């Protein structure tokens with residue numbers, strides 16, 4: 443009888459010790475428990491929605507709301523997919539889209555976006571000498587990434603704003619599309635910034 447009780451007490455003490463060790467390890471992060479189940483779905487498919495574009499700022503420098511009213515005839519270009527394919531240049535030139543005019547706020551935003559998304563290939567001054575071109579050599583024999591066209595060249599200067607808009611939306615050859623990363627406003631900011639690079643070229 444006494445031996446039985448001792449065993450029982452020992453067993454309980456041992457289990458409690460194990461539990462305590464587990465809780466301490468878990469508390470200090472040595473053990474993590476992952477919950478592989480999806481979070482509660484209130485609306486079906488709710489975690490696959492278009493992302494919120496949090497850094498779209500519809501204000502100008504003085505804090506006034508910008509006038510970005512859409513032309514009622516324009517097709518919606520903020521959709522999940524850009525409606526044209528890269529080679530549909532003629533269609534792009536005839537698209538009815540609303541140009542958002544440049545101001546210093548847009549140029550600043552364009553510069554920030556250019557540094558974030560375009561400099562790796564196009565370089566700080568847009569001449570096509572970004573680090574992907576100059577620094578990434580895949581192997582001795584490989585030539586690496588071919589330098590993109592100089593954005594301040596006469597050739598790119600000649601392209602219309604709509605064409606630049608189209609290139610950002612649909613991509614062009616080795617350049618992939620940026621439609622899902624850039625809002626309508628962001629694309630216009632970048633276009634104005636490219637024009638600035640072209641005008642600043644000495």
Ligand code: HEC
Nearest residue numbers: 559560563589590591597598606609614615616617620632
């Ligand atoms: C992965 C590298 C890469 C990134 C990132 C990139 N580009 Fe490009 N871009 C290219 C290449 C390569 C070309 C040349 C495509 C071709 O052969 O027609 C190009 C072409 C262009 C052209 C057309 C130039 C012309 O005269 O035909 C524009 C405009 C342009 N890029 C703007 C941008 C902007 C704005 C960004 C940032 C949002 C950007 N690119 C990001 C690689 C890139």
